[in-house]
């Protein structure tokens with residue numbers, strides 16, 4: 001058994017979709033990123049790579065590589081798991097976003113991630129909170145996520 005931690009943050013800008021856990025959430029802004037900017041999935045990828053001591057997401061999927069432009073992060077997650085050969089035991093994660101409220105979308109995110117990883121939905125935990133108006137995230141200018149993953153490797 002091995003444990004890993006991952007985090008990520010992206011700016012929120014107008015004219016981009018807001019994608020979290022592979023789900024597009026209706027909102028006026030979205031993540032500024034080379035890929036689709038899915039901070040939650042990026043944090044999970046880093047946690048899996050970390051558990052296996054296999055570097056980080058920037059090394060596996062360099063932002064300078066045109067193949068990853070607007071990439072579907074769920075596909076990157078799939079590739080990262082194949083790369084490590086890790087068997088995911090469970091994931092716990094938390095998203096910090098001032099608005100919109102994410103509660104209506106959490107179960108869809110859990111379903112999509114569980115499906116990509118071929119694990120039960122009850123092994124994927126996603127929580128959401130605001131930053132209480134503090135810092136850039138609290139002003140609505142950024143979205144961040146943190147994830148912990150237990151793997152058998």
Ligand code: MG
Pocket residue numbers: 008009010033037038039042
């Ligand atoms: Mg990222």
